[in-house]
Amino acid sequence: MCIKSRSRVFCALLIAVIFVAFVAVPVVVSVSGRDAKTIVIDAGHGGMDSGVTSASGVKESDIVLLIAKTLGEYLEGGGFKVVLTRKNNSALVGGRFIKKTDMQKRVDIIKKAQPHLVVSLHLNSFSDRDRRGVQVFFGNDLSREFALLAQRVLNEGFNAIDAGRNFSILKADKYILNESPCPAVIIECGFLSNAEDEKNLTEDSYRHRLAEGIYKSILLWSFGEGA
Numbered sequence: 001m002c003i004k005s006r007s008r009v010f011c012a013l014l015i016a017v018i019f020v021a022f023v024a025v026p027v028v029v030s031v032s033g034r035d036a037k038t039i040v041i042d043a044g045h046g047g048m049d050s051g052v053t054s055a056s057g058v059k060e061s062d063i064v065l066l067i068a069k070t071l072g073e074y075l076e077g078g079g080f081k082v083v084l085t086r087k088n089n090s091a092l093v094g095g096r097f098i099k100k101t102d103m104q105k106r107v108d109i110i111k112k113a114q115p116h117l118v119v120s121l122h123l124n125s126f127s128d129r130d131r132r133g134v135q136v137f138f139g140n141d142l143s144r145e146f147a148l149l150a151q152r153v154l155n156e157g158f159n160a161i162d163a164g165r166n167f168s169i170l171k172a173d174k175y176i177l178n179e180s181p182c183p184a185v186i187i188e189c190g191f192l193s194n195a196e197d198e199k200n201l202t203e204d205s206y207r208h209r210l211a212e213g214i215y216k217s218i219l220l221w222s223f224g225e226g227a
C-alpha cells in the first residue's frame with residue numbers, strides 16, 4: 001500500500017518513470033514474476049443496448065468493446081490475468097433484454113473471477129457539446145486509491161492536453177461498483193456528444209493510446225499494492 005513512507009517513495013519513483021516514458025515512448029513493463037493479478041474488464045452495454053450514440057451513429061457499445069480488447073492485450077502482455085465480461089457485441093443474456101439481468105450477469109462473472117480490480121468502460125454524453133475528457137467514477141473507499149491514480153494518469157495523458165482541464169474522481173451509486181468484492185471503477189472514456197472526442201474514439205491509434213494509459217494506471221496501482 002502507498003500509505004507507508006517507503007512505499008510512497010517507491011510509488012513516486014514509479015509514477016515519475018512511467019509518466020516520463022508515457023510521454024516519450026511506449027513502455028513495456030511486465031509484472032511477470034510477481035503474483036499475477038486478475039483484472040476484470042467490463043465493456044459496458046452490448047446487444048440491443050448500445051448505450052449512448054453520437055449524432056453520426058457511433059455507438060458506445062462498439063467503441064468500449066474495442067478499448068476493452070486492447071486493454072486486455074496490454075494487461076496480458078504485462079503478465080496480468082484478464083477476464084472480459086463480453087468479447088463481442090452480443091448481449092450477455094439471451095432473449096428479451098432486461099438491464100437488471102444484464103448487470104446481474106456482469107456481477108456474476110466478476111464474483112466468479114475473484115479479481116483484484118474491476119474496470120468498467122463506458123462513454124459519456126452531455127447537453128453541453130463542448131464538454132470532453134476522460135473521467136473516473138468509484139463507489140466506495142476500497143476503490144478510491146485506484147480511482148485517484150487512474151484519474152491522475154488520464155489527466156496527464158489526455159484531459160490536460162485535449163480538454164484543457166483536469167477532472168476529479170466522482171463517487172457514483174452504481175450496481176457494478178457496489179457489488180464488486182474488490183476495487184472497482186467506471187471509466188467514462190470520452191463524450192460522444194463532443195465532435196473531437198467522437199473523432200478520436202473512432203481512431204484506432206487514439207483507442208490504443210487510451211488503453212495504454214489505463215494499463216499504465218493499473219500497472220502503477222499493482223506495484224503500489226505489492227510494495
Ligand SMILES: [Zn+2]
Nearest residue numbers: 044051122123
Ligand atoms: Zn454506458
